[in-house]
Amino acid sequence: MAIKIVADSSCDLTAEMKAEMKVDLAPLVLYLKDKAYVDDExxxxxxxxxxxxQCEESPKTACPSPEDYIKKYEGHESVFVVTLSSKLSGSYNSAVLAKNIFLEEIGNKFIHVFDSLSASVGETLVARKIHELSKHNISDLEIVDKVSSYIKEMKTFFLLESLEHLAKAGRLSPLVAKVASVFSIKPIMCGDEGAIxxxxxxxxxxxxxxxxVETIGEKGKDFEDKVLGIAHCNCLDKALQFKEEVLKRYNFKDIIIVEMGGLSSTYADEGGIVIAF
Structure with missing residues (x-):
C-alpha cells in the first residue's frame, strides 16, 4: 500500500534507511548564539x-513550523508522521496543527501523527515499524493501532560523556550535571513516558x-522479536563495541546502528550513545 512517512530531523537514519523507507524529514533549526544551522542532509x-x-552559550533549537509539515503532507498517499516526544519539543504540536490545517483547507486524506515518546533512534525504530507494517495488507487504522502499542512498549536509554548540554538546555538540573562531573559519575538516563x-x-x-548492557536484560524481554537501535554521536567505535557486548548476551532479531544528526548531537554531545528497543 502507498504510504508516506514524515519525521522530524531527530529521527536518525542512514542514507540506505532513508531511501528504503522513503522517510521525508522536516528539519529542526539549531542555533549557536546568532548562527542558525538547518538540521538536514x-x-x-x-x-x-x-x-x-566552542560556544559559551547554550544551543537553542526550533521545531519545524506547521508550514514545513503541510508541504510534507502533500500527495495522494496516506501519511504517517513520527515526532520527538511532545515533552521535549514542540514538533508534535506543530505536526498536529499542520494536519488540522491541511484537512480543513487543502484536502481530505489520511494523516496520523505519532508522538514517539522518544528521540533519535527511538524515532528511527518507530518509522521502521510503520514501513514494515505497510508491506502487509492491513488498513491505515490497524497500522496506527500496532504502532501505538509498539511505542508504549519501547524503552529508550542513553549514556552521555557529559551532561553539560542537557543542563544548559534546561532538560536537566545544572546541579546534577555539576555533581556528576566532579565525581566522574556517568548517569544512565532513560525515557519516562516521553520525559527524560x-x-x-x-x-x-x-x-x-x-x-x-545489563539493563537491556533487566528491562526487556522477547528479544528474538525485537530490533535494538543504537545511535552514536561521533563515536562509531563505542556503538560497535556496544553491539558486540549485546550479541554475547541477547538474541535480538536485528541490531541497527545510526549516526546522530544535528538535533540528537545537540543534547547527547560528542561520545553520547542512545539505545532503544
Whole structure:
C-alpha cells in the first residue's frame, strides 16, 4: 500500500534507511548564539559539534513550523508522521496543527501523527515499524493501532560523556550535571513516558557502559522479536563495541546502528550513545 512517512530531523537514519523507507524529514533549526544551522542532509555535523564546544552559550533549537509539515503532507498517499516526544519539543504540536490545517483547507486524506515518546533512534525504530507494517495488507487504522502499542512498549536509554548540554538546555538540573562531573559519575538516563529521567548513577564510564548492557536484560524481554537501535554521536567505535557486548548476551532479531544528526548531537554531545528497543 502507498504510504508516506514524515519525521522530524531527530529521527536518525542512514542514507540506505532513508531511501528504503522513503522517510521525508522536516528539519529542526539549531542555533549557536546568532548562527542558525538547518538540521538536514547538508549539515556538517562534525563541524557543528566543534562549533558547539566552542560556544559559551547554550544551543537553542526550533521545531519545524506547521508550514514545513503541510508541504510534507502533500500527495495522494496516506501519511504517517513520527515526532520527538511532545515533552521535549514542540514538533508534535506543530505536526498536529499542520494536519488540522491541511484537512480543513487543502484536502481530505489520511494523516496520523505519532508522538514517539522518544528521540533519535527511538524515532528511527518507530518509522521502521510503520514501513514494515505497510508491506502487509492491513488498513491505515490497524497500522496506527500496532504502532501505538509498539511505542508504549519501547524503552529508550542513553549514556552521555557529559551532561553539560542537557543542563544548559534546561532538560536537566545544572546541579546534577555539576555533581556528576566532579565525581566522574556517568548517569544512565532513560525515557519516562516521553520525559527524560535519571535511571542510575554509575562511577566511571566503563562500568556505566557495561551497566547499560545489563539493563537491556533487566528491562526487556522477547528479544528474538525485537530490533535494538543504537545511535552514536561521533563515536562509531563505542556503538560497535556496544553491539558486540549485546550479541554475547541477547538474541535480538536485528541490531541497527545510526549516526546522530544535528538535533540528537545537540543534547547527547560528542561520545553520547542512545539505545532503544
Amino acid at each position: 547538508n549539515l556538517d555535523v562534525q563541524q557543528y559539534i566543534q562549533d558547539m564546544a 529521567k535519571l535511571f542510575e548513577k554509575v562511577r566511571g564510564y566503563k562500568k556505566a557502559f557495561m551497566r547499560l
